[in-house]
Amino acid sequence: MRGKRSGRSQGRRCGHRRRGGESHYFPQGCEGQGGSRGRHADGPDGRGGEYSGSRWFRRVMKVTQLVTKSLRDDPPEAETASHRLMLRAGLIYQVAAGIYASLPLAYKSLRKIENIIREEMDRAGGQELLMPALQPLELWEQTGRGAAFGDNLFSLEDRRGRPMVLAPTHEEVVTGIVKANVQSYRDLPVILYQIQTKFRDEPRPRAGLVRVREFAMKDAYSFNADEESLDDSYQAMAQAYKNIYRRCGLPVLMAEADSGAIGGKDSHEFILATPTGEDTVITCPACGYTANAEKASGVYHELPAEDEESLEAVSTPGVKTIDGLAQYLNISDEKTFKAVFYMADGEVVFVTIRGDLEVNDIKLKNALRASDLRLADDQEVAKAGLVAGSASAIGIHDIKRVGDLSITRGNNFVVGGNKPDTHLRGANYPRDFQVDILTDIALARPGQGCPNCGQPLEAVRGVEVGHIFKLGTFFSEALGANYLDREGQHQPIIMGCYGIGVGRLLAAAIEQNHDDKGIMFPAPIAPYQVHLVGLNLADEQVTEEAERLYQELKDQGIEVLYDDRTDQTAGVKLNDVDLLGLPVRLVVSPRNVKAGVVEFKQRLDETSSLVPAGEVVATLQAMPEIT
RNA sequence: CGGGGCGUGGCCCAGCGGCAGGGCGCCUGGUUUGGGACCAGGAGGUCGGCAGUUCGAAUCUGCCCGCCCCGACCA
Numbered sequence: 001m002r003g004k005r006s007g008r009s010q011g012r013r014c015g016h017r018r019r020g021g022e023s024h025y026f027p028q029g030c031e032g033q034g035g036s037r038g039r040h041a042d043g044p045d046g047r048g049g050e051y052s053g054s055r056w057f058r059r060v061m062k063v064t065q066l067v068t069k070s071l072r073d074d075p076p077e078a079e080t081a082s083h084r085l086m087l088r089a090g091l092i093y094q095v096a097a098g099i100y101a102s103l104p105l106a107y108k109s110l111r112k113i114e115n116i117i118r119e120e121m122d123r124a125g126g127q128e129l130l131m132p133a134l135q136p137l138e139l140w141e142q143t144g145r146g147a148a149f150g151d152n153l154f155s156l157e158d159r160r161g162r163p164m165v166l167a168p169t170h171e172e173v174v175t176g177i178v179k180a181n182v183q184s185y186r187d188l189p190v191i192l193y194q195i196q197t198k199f200r201d202e203p204r205p206r207a208g209l210v211r212v213r214e215f216a217m218k219d220a221y222s223f224n225a226d227e228e229s230l231d232d233s234y235q236a237m238a239q240a241y242k243n244i245y246r247r248c249g250l251p252v253l254m255a256e257a258d259s260g261a262i263g264g265k266d267s268h269e270f271i272l273a274t275p276t277g278e279d280t281v282i283t284c285p286a287c288g289y290t291a292n293a294e295k296a297s298g299v300y301h302e303l304p305a306e307d308e309e310s311l312e313a314v315s316t317p318g319v320k321t322i323d324g325l326a327q328y329l330n331i332s333d334e335k336t337f338k339a340v341f342y343m344a345d346g347e348v349v350f351v352t353i354r355g356d357l358e359v360n361d362i363k364l365k366n367a368l369r370a371s372d373l374r375l376a377d378d379q380e381v382a383k384a385g386l387v388a389g390s391a392s393a394i395g396i397h398d399i400k401r402v403g404d405l406s407i408t409r410g411n412n413f414v415v416g417g418n419k420p421d422t423h424l425r426g427a428n429y430p431r432d433f434q435v436d437i438l439t440d441i442a443l444a445r446p447g448q449g450c451p452n453c454g455q456p457l458e459a460v461r462g463v464e465v466g467h468i469f470k471l472g473t474f475f476s477e478a479l480g481a482n483y484l485d486r487e488g489q490h491q492p493i494i495m496g497c498y499g500i501g502v503g504r505l506l507a508a509a510i511e512q513n514h515d516d517k518g519i520m521f522p523a524p525i526a527p528y529q530v531h532l533v534g535l536n537l538a539d540e541q542v543t544e545e546a547e548r549l550y551q552e553l554k555d556q557g558i559e560v561l562y563d564d565r566t567d568q569t570a571g572v573k574l575n576d577v578d579l580l581g582l583p584v585r586l587v588v589s590p591r592n593v594k595a596g597v598v599e600f601k602q603r604l605d606e607t608s609s610l611v612p613a614g615e616v617v618a619t620l621q622a623m624p625e626i627t
Numbered sequence: 628c629g630g631g632g633c634g635u636g637g638c639c640c641a642g643c644g645g646c647a648g649g650g651c652g653c654c655u656g657g658u659u660u661g662g663g664a665c666c667a668g669g670a671g672g673u674c675g676g677c678a679g680u681u682c683g684a685a686u687c688u689g690c691c692c693g694c695c696c697c698g699a700c701c702a
Contacts, residue, residue: 069652071638071639072638072639072651072652072663073638073639073640073651074639075638075639076633076639076640076695077633077694077695077696078695079695079696094694096693096694097693097694097695145702148702149702151700152700152701152702168702169702171702200701202700202701203628203699203700203701204696204697204698204699204700204701206695206696211701278701374699467702469702471702474702497702535660535661536659536660536661537660538659538660539660568660568663569659569660569661569662569663569664570660570661570662570663571660571661571662571663571664572662572663572664573661573662573663574661574662574663575662575663576663578662587661589660589661590660590661591661592661599661
């Protein structure tokens with residue numbers, strides 16, 4: 001450790017040098033960080049100061065030493081921004097579909113993200129552990145999840161022919177660990193977490209690191225004796241997640257989510273908004289209500305009550321759609337019922353919903369408790385004796401019927417006549433027909449009212465960068481993970497699980513933070529904080545000054561990537577700087593050296609400024625976000 | 628799994644029955660140096676694989692493999 005840095009560095013790290021109340025990144029003290037910065041242990045190559053002490057990261061790098069190179073052209077296979085930019089900037093290397101190597105620059109970012117996650121998990125009471133990726137299939141059969149994952153499970157055999165899997169997640173193993181180590185309510189609660197590689201044989205990997213088949217993931221698992229305790233753990237994790245995203249410089253939406261086939265009551269997704277995202281959340285700008293598209297509910301137009309009219313057939317030649325029907329009869333589509341046919345686990349299901357609404361497949365699947373749900377095809381519809389385009393629940397008895405709550409709101413609807421070119425007016429539920437299940441299965445849409453405050457809802461696309469679940473007792477019951485309560489009774493442990501895809505988070509961060517020139521890294525997850533560029537390094541004075549500045553930054557513990565290439569023109573170098581998108585660019589050039597200044601520019605800013613060479617370090621150290 | 632697109636030096640692409648090409652990059656020498664330089668010389672490819680058609684196949688046909696996009700799927 002050589003001296004002058006360490007003291008002030010630690011103070012800085014703890015936030016003491018923040019100014020003006022700005023506190024974007026390190027708002028909560030500095031547990032778990034003590035002394036890891038500003039220490040200059042000699043690295044394995046003996047070059048002092050290039051490695052951080054306890055983390056053993058290389059803190060500085062010369063471009064001429066970097067293995068990877070940027071690409072001049074956009075890779076044609078990459079359409080989404082993060083994928084394109086990560087390939088171009090030399091962050092990732094594709095090995096196969098959905099399988100990537102993280103090259104040194106990306107790996108630095110990933111390690112930073114991991115460390116932020118690690119610190120927040122530890123702060124929330126988590127204990128880190130490592131579990132095997134390779135597991136016997138038998139374990140997955142005990143919970144039925146071998147079948148549930150199906151082809152998404154990477155499977156193989158060991159040399160004795162024993163079926164094995166590459167784990168897509170670790171609930172089974174972690175539950176076994178807890179079962180072996182927890183007997184009493186006194187041992188609970190427990191939160192364990194892991195950051196490691198997981199495998200899912202995704203049917204369609206896409207968008208670079210957004211959806212891959214092998215990926216680094218943080219999963220945490222909570223084990224609690226009762227619901228209240230589970231709630232505490234869940235809230236602690238939710239808060240930890242918020243801290244993580246804030247510290248990464250990423251604004252995320254926390255959305256109510258469907259808890260899935262296994263899940264218990266609560267589930268939330270964390271969504272980073274970007275137009276190329278795979279998921280849609282419905283959100284209320286007025287009150288903050290946010291839910292994913294599968295879960296969200298919206299308030300739709302209420303129809304005034306009317307006296308029930310009698311049922312009457314109308315001829316509707318050629319009319320097969322709701323739009324066509326509304327137009328033909330000159331009525332609003334709100335005054336019609338649509339019929340939709342599904343196949344749920346091989347059984348035809350008849351679904352009725354108001355004509356202006358759409359069926360939410362996930363809600364329907366949950367209502368039916370079906371494991372496989374899809375739209376019925378024409379043959380299946382015909383075989384069930386249903387008339388597509390003119391169907392209604394009236395007179396249907398031998399098929400399972402599901403009605404959306406919207407069919408109870410209003411009177412005198414136009415419905416199918418169950419024979420071609422015929423509809424019925426004056427249809428009223430439940431006078432004219434019944435359903436087997438009546439519940440909310442409507443898809444929420446932007447423009448509908450917020451269920452909390454009634455203001456119009458909006459739809460936002462984004463990438464899911466975290467998901468937390470209350471699991472309940474599914475795994476503990478299947479695997480016999482019980483504890484003894486105060487009365488000496490065996491009880492299944494109540495579980496929760498909490499995941500963040502590390503690589504996906506990086507990809508989503510880039511997806512959200514880039515321009516047409518390249519990446520714009522949020523400082524906390526940037527591979528280096530400063531991109532030092534020497535222009536015209538054939539000039540000895542320039543080289544001397546650039547090297548001096550590099551050394552000074554290195555000595556001050558500032559992470560710097562130094563473009564020391566002598567064989568590239570200014571254009572190439574400056575474009576590479578914009579492409580990689582580190583927070584700060586410093587340019588040393590003949591004219592700057594003559595003037596005794598260094599050009600200073602932030603990636604987020606349009607303009608640069610000239611800083612006296614002697615004040616560069618002080619300028620950087622005055623920036624709260626630069627580490 | 629359905630639909631579409633694409634596989635040609637390290638990268639981006641042209642060629643589509645008759646000698647395998649261009650740009651970038653790379654190597655050597657020289658000139659250049661603030662937004663993807665210039666000159667001269669040079670290295671580098673079983674044209675994704677297999678089979679077939681043909682005097683002759685990168686080019687036509689069939690099968691297969693791989694990659695990308697849309698959809699399905701995504702506790």
